[in-house]
Amino acid sequence: MPEPRIDDFEDMFENSPCGYITLETNGRIAGVNKTLLRWIGRTADEMTGKRFSDFLNMAGRIFYETHIAPLLRMQGFFNEFAIDMVTATGEPMQMICNALEGRDAAGKPLFTRLALLKATDRRRYEQELLSAREAAKTSLASERETSELREQFIAVLGHDLRNPLASISAGVRILGRDAKTEKAHQVVAMLQTTVMRMAELIDNVLDFARGRLGGGITLDRNARKPLEPVLHQVIDELRLSSPGRQIEAEYAIDSPVDCDRTRIGQLVSNLVGNAISHGTASQPVRVRAETEEGLFKFSVANGGEPIPQAAMEKLFEPFFRGEVRASRQGLGLGLHIASQIAKAHDGVLTVTSTPEETKFTFVMPLR
Known part of the structure; x- marks a missing residue:
């Protein structure tokens, strides 16, 4: 058997690493060429003179006749179309095909050349990718549905808890008078503290649910009403609920603040409550507005x-709760x-932490 030569173009056609067909x-x-004949287990006599589409499966035959052949006639080429050729045993062999028409000077078609590559592994990989994408879509849709149901449940639960809590609060006030x-x-003071804490938890849960369900933090801004009395009230309530902790407060609010006073009070309560939970009991919580x-500017340091x-x-x-003492549980x-309240006010909430102190700072424009 003669050795193949680098300039043997007949050998290059017959034994190329891809299949060739001339139509x-x-x-x-x-x-x-021989390469394609080996792949599909057929002979040249068996294929010569037959239509190329005769060796495609039914889907490939329809696709070739209705899409590939007309497009070839229009533009003269077609790249990387997927087809399944039928082997001698009747099994489909997945391939990727490029097609090019040969034409004369007047543009009249003379022949068509096809180059074919095995694509079994590639098609399997593509199918696996499609399956994985569909599975991911299904999983994502399921997670979204579960998340929405959970958040709707939280919102409904929060609303349903408010009514009995209001009744408890009213009952505690009556007991306090008597x-x-x-x-x-x-005992009354302890009950009032517990009611306040429950109300705070419910407000946080409802705000979280609104944010996740698209409602966001709603604001009722009013620059005409002073903010300082709200801060005094919140700090006094926290002192009442944490009698063993010292809270030092300093206020220098000389200009009107265009804000939602209730929301700012909620922000202050959350920040100071966090300082009480995580700060050392031997040092005061320092508040400045x-x-x-x-x-x-509002800051809390501990x-x-x-x-x-x-x-x-x-x-x-x-x-995210970090490490919190058992005496003050939270969500x-x-x-x-x-x-989120800071963002709703076009402000920013930042934190710094050193061995000396941990400090949260909220800054927002006055108007």
Whole structure:
């Protein structure tokens, strides 16, 4: 058997690493190389003179006759179309085909050349990708549905809890008016603190649910009403609910603040409550509110261990609680809701943490 030569073009055609077919203008096979014959287990005599479409499966035959052949006639070529040729055993062999028409000077078709590559692995990979994409779509849709149902449930639950809580709060106020002994006053104070804490949790849950369901944090801005009385009230309530902790508050609000006072009170409650939960009990929580250079600034600082860097990156994510003492349980929504309130006011909430202190700072424009 003679050795193949680099300039042997007949050998290059017959034993090329891809299949070749030459078609007459009527679509019948004029020539086919040995590579393709080996792949599909057929002979040249078996294929020569037959229509190329005769060796395609039914889907490939329809696609070739209705799409490939007309487009070839229009533009003279067609690249990377997928077909399934039928082997001698009747099995489909998946291939990728390029087609090119040979034409004379007047543009009249003379023949068509086809180059074919096995595409079994490629088609399998493509099918796996399609299947994976469909599975991902299905999984994502299921997760979204589950998430929406969960958040709708949270919203409904929050609303349903408010009514009985309001009744409990009213009952506690009545008991407070009738309390005769010091012990009774202590019990009433404890109940009031618990009701306040429950109301705070419900507000956070409802705000979170609104945000996830597309409602967002709603604001009722009013620059005419002073903000400082709201801050006093919130700090006093927190002092009442945490009698063992010292809260130092300093106010220098000299200009009107165009804000939702209730929302700012909620932000302050969440930030100071967080400082009480995580700060060392031997050092006071320091609060400062001021207006300066067209800005309203509010800061809360506490002593204790610095926040780890890994936790710093997740502080404002929902349901992140870090390490909190058992005496003050929560859902991990306080800082997240505070950050959303800050954004709703076109402001920003930041945090710094050193061995000396951890400090949260909220800054927003006055108008």
